[in-house]
Amino acid sequence: MKAQGRSSGSGYLFIAPATVYLAVFSVAPVLFAAYLSLHRWHLLKPDHPFVGLGNYRALLANPLFRNAICNTFVYVAASVPLGVATALAVALLVSRPLRAVGLFRVLYYLPAVCSQVAISMVWIWILLPEVGLINYCIGLFNRALVSVGTTFGADLAFLRIDTSTDFLHQPGWAMAALVAMSLWIGLGPRMVIFVAGLQNIPEVLYEAADLDGCNAWQRLRYITLPQLRSTMLFVVVTTTIAAFQLFTPVYVMTRGGPQRTTDVVSYHIFKEAWLKFEAGMAAAQSYVLFAMIAAVAVIQFALMRRGMEREDVQ
Amino acid sequence: MRSLPILGFVVVVIGGPTACRDDTPGSGIVLRVSDWGSPAVESAFMTVERELQEGFERRHPGVRVRKEQIPGPGQYAPKLCMMHVAGSAPDVMHLDASSAAIFIDNGVLLDLAPLMKNDPTFDRSHYFENVLDITRRGDAFYSVPLDFTPMMMYYNRRLFDRAGVPYPKDGWSWDDFLAACKATTIVPAGARQPTQYGYNFENVMPFWMPWLWTNGGDVLDPTGTRASGFFDGPASVEAMRFLTELMVTHHVAPTLAERAALGGDAFLNGKAAMDLKGHWMLIDYRARGLDVGAVSLPSRTGRPVTVIYATGLAISRHTRHRELAWEYVKYMTSAAVQIKRVASGLAISGNRQAAAHYAADPADDVEHAFLRAVDYARPPWGSRVENYPYCESLGEEMMEDILYGATSVEEAVRRTAGLMDAVLSP
Numbered sequence: 001m002k003a004q005g006r007s008s009g010s011g012y013l014f015i016a017p018a019t020v021y022l023a024v025f026s027v028a029p030v031l032f033a034a035y036l037s038l039h040r041w042h043l044l045k046p047d048h049p050f051v052g053l054g055n056y057r058a059l060l061a062n063p064l065f066r067n068a069i070c071n072t073f074v075y076v077a078a079s080v081p082l083g084v085a086t087a088l089a090v091a092l093l094v095s096r097p098l099r100a101v102g103l104f105r106v107l108y109y110l111p112a113v114c115s116q117v118a119i120s121m122v123w124i125w126i127l128l129p130e131v132g133l134i135n136y137c138i139g140l141f142n143r144a145l146v147s148v149g150t151t152f153g154a155d156l157a158f159l160r161i162d163t164s165t166d167f168l169h170q171p172g173w174a175m176a177a178l179v180a181m182s183l184w185i186g187l188g189p190r191m192v193i194f195v196a197g198l199q200n201i202p203e204v205l206y207e208a209a210d211l212d213g214c215n216a217w218q219r220l221r222y223i224t225l226p227q228l229r230s231t232m233l234f235v236v237v238t239t240t241i242a243a244f245q246l247f248t249p250v251y252v253m254t255r256g257g258p259q260r261t262t263d264v265v266s267y268h269i270f271k272e273a274w275l276k277f278e279a280g281m282a283a284a285q286s287y288v289l290f291a292m293i294a295a296v297a298v299i300q301f302a303l304m305r306r307g308m309e310r311e312d313v314q
Numbered sequence: 315m316r317s318l319p320i321l322g323f324v325v326v327v328i329g330g331p332t333a334c335r336d337d338t339p340g341s342g343i344v345l346r347v348s349d350w351g352s353p354a355v356e357s358a359f360m361t362v363e364r365e366l367q368e369g370f371e372r373r374h375p376g377v378r379v380r381k382e383q384i385p386g387p388g389q390y391a392p393k394l395c396m397m398h399v400a401g402s403a404p405d406v407m408h409l410d411a412s413s414a415a416i417f418i419d420n421g422v423l424l425d426l427a428p429l430m431k432n433d434p435t436f437d438r439s440h441y442f443e444n445v446l447d448i449t450r451r452g453d454a455f456y457s458v459p460l461d462f463t464p465m466m467m468y469y470n471r472r473l474f475d476r477a478g479v480p481y482p483k484d485g486w487s488w489d490d491f492l493a494a495c496k497a498t499t500i501v502p503a504g505a506r507q508p509t510q511y512g513y514n515f516e517n518v519m520p521f522w523m524p525w526l527w528t529n530g531g532d533v534l535d536p537t538g539t540r541a542s543g544f545f546d547g548p549a550s551v552e553a554m555r556f557l558t559e560l561m562v563t564h565h566v567a568p569t570l571a572e573r574a575a576l577g578g579d580a581f582l583n584g585k586a587a588m589d590l591k592g593h594w595m596l597i598d599y600r601a602r603g604l605d606v607g608a609v610s611l612p613s614r615t616g617r618p619v620t621v622i623y624a625t626g627l628a629i630s631r632h633t634r635h636r637e638l639a640w641e642y643v644k645y646m647t648s649a650a651v652q653i654k655r656v657a658s659g660l661a662i663s664g665n666r667q668a669a670a671h672y673a674a675d676p677a678d679d680v681e682h683a684f685l686r687a688v689d690y691a692r693p694p695w696g697s698r699v700e701n702y703p704y705c706e707s708l709g710e711e712m713m714e715d716i717l718y719g720a721t722s723v724e725e726a727v728r729r730t731a732g733l734m735d736a737v738l739s740p
Binding site: 043044045064128129164166169170171256257258259260271273274275276277 | 396399416421703711714715718737
């Protein structure tokens with residue numbers, strides 16, 4: 001008994017730092033944020049009157065916050081499917097026995113180890129009108145068109161693409177630019193998880209499929225994807241949560257503009273807290289974001305579980 | 315016994331950093347001073363500041379000045395607020411006039427009036443009254459001016475000469491300004507857009523807000539509690555329409571997209587003839603070899619007007635070194651120190667004697683134009699209204715809407731005035 005008691009004492013000692021850390025830096029702030037959200041809490045004002053659900057009612061009636069919610073869903077709807085599909089495609093490529101495959105894996109993973117601020121600065125340059133990398137490449141394409149047209153005596157001017165597109169300052173392009181950048185940033189971690197999932201698929205299944213005369217698409221459809229179900233669920237849910245929390249690229253690249261088309265909820269919360277110092281309202285917005293993420297995650301779990309059950313029955 | 319090494323590790327991890335604090339008893343007094351500078355981008359200026367601080371340390375043996383820099387746009391005010399809430403505000407703070415109200419109106423700062431009154435070595439008349447009054451509330455003073463700049467209209471003499479246009483003079487009108495813009499804008503034959511513009515419009519509200527004043531309009535009512543009736547009033551709307559027409563109708567200023575394509579600041583790049591900026595830009599203009607002049611803003615009211623942005627030194631209400639902090643404020647704002655500090659041309663010294671030192675050359679018409687503006691310049695709304703920085707972000711979003719043609723000027727301004735009212739409501 002004595003030895004068991006000493007052993008459990010050491011166990012508690014081992015988990016104490018992590019428990020204290022979680023309690024102080026995660027659980028307590030979450031609970032305090034709930035308390036804040038029920039008060040009119042200006043950071044510098046001495047009075048913090050209780051307003052009940054007043055903050056929630058006010059922000060749901062606020063057209064700017066509703067706009068931020070819409071923008072967030074647009075970003076999630078675009079970046080999650082594209083991000084997951086791209087990562088899966090790259091994972092399938094780098095899982096093949098190619099020469100220098102390790103190098104490719106490192107290259108694809110590289111953005112994940114870079115600071116998002118630094119990456120955002122690079123993308124600002126990539127997206128600049130005229131001199132940015134994308135517009136520069138479009139300019140090269142235009143010059144190639146002229147050369148081809150001159151060589152063959154054809155007028156190809158109608159195929160020219162405008163090189164003055166300011167991707168980050170045009171309402172139609174800014175969100176698309178953020179989605180494109182998110183694919184690049186998130187590719188590495190998602191790819192690594194998919195590669196791990198692919199390596200866990202028993203080789204014998206593919207051998208059996210070969211014997212049955214399956215083609216590449218059938219192998220993917222009937223072996224790879226079903227075997228990746230739990231990996232897929234994990235990647236989809238974590239990618240969705242990350243997408244809902246988009247902040248750094250918006251802060252660095254667009255500041256919510258142009259015309260508030262990239263004003264997502266996390267950035268809106270930041271402005272509420274640090275431009276207006278309204279901590280109570282910002283906390284309420286945080287809880288709305290939390291509810292959105294939780295709801296979407298639950299729906300994703302339910303849908304994917306139903307899909308798994310259906311496939312198991314088949 | 316087996317747990318002892320673990321316990322020891324925990325003690326070292328938690329206790330180590332605490333034991334390494336540099337303001338332990340016996341190491342002297344540390345006077346904490348905050349500002350928004352960054353050594354990475356302002357190394358020469360920071361070197362001068364450090365030398366001046368060392369001068370203060372030599373005068374006060376046992377005292378060490380510790381600079382706490384909080385760089386980054388929009389980072390300074392929130393960080394200081396959090397430090398104040400956490401009870402760890404710096405002893406002395408650089409106070410930006412455009413966001414001073416949040417600190418003054420929430421009891422963050424010490425009223426310096428008693429210190430001024432009881433100190434025979436301090437003389438308020440040594441400072442520009444207009445600048446000193448920016449952070450004044452009745453009889454209370456919350457900062458002593460370090461430096462300041464009115465916003466002035468810079469013009470590129472070379473581009474004016476090339477266009478054969480006479481240089482603008484104080485008292486000019488909007489019509490004169492538009493005529494100068496048209497004359498200095500160059501559109502090569504067959505080109506889709508100008509290669510040189512008359513005016514470099516930048517959608518930063520502190521830079522375009524003074525245009526409202528030049529037409530008798532304003533952002534807020536005189537009490538600073540309401541935008542409707544003022545920001546969406548006829549005079550303000552007319553000013554904003556005039557600005558947008560410079561880009562959309564007359565094509566004498568780059569649109570937002572064209573500005574980005576020009577590589578940012580068209581005036582600095584020698585591709586715009588005029589720009590509305592502060593004294594700090596002189597450093598870059600001189601570095602680029604631009605031959606610039608400065609003149610008051612064109613006005614439709616017959617009266618010159620502009621906004622004055624300033625930096626002052628304030629003291630935390632909770633400082634434990636009140637007297638020492640006051641000595642530091644006096645030292646840094648004294649004429650001798652200021653003459654060294656503003657030598658780079660970053661701004662005009664708030665100390666009259668130091669400012670006069672750099673305006674000694676009667677041929678320096680740029681410096682004199684700035685000093686003339688001190689008499690008629692108005693303080694920024696952010697020095698009076700604590701939520702004004704948020705109103706500015708709304709104003710910039712609105713201007714973006716207008717310039718991208720998403721909405722009419724009238725509709726955008728009316729809607730934004732309503733949003734500002736909501737922000738300003740108690």
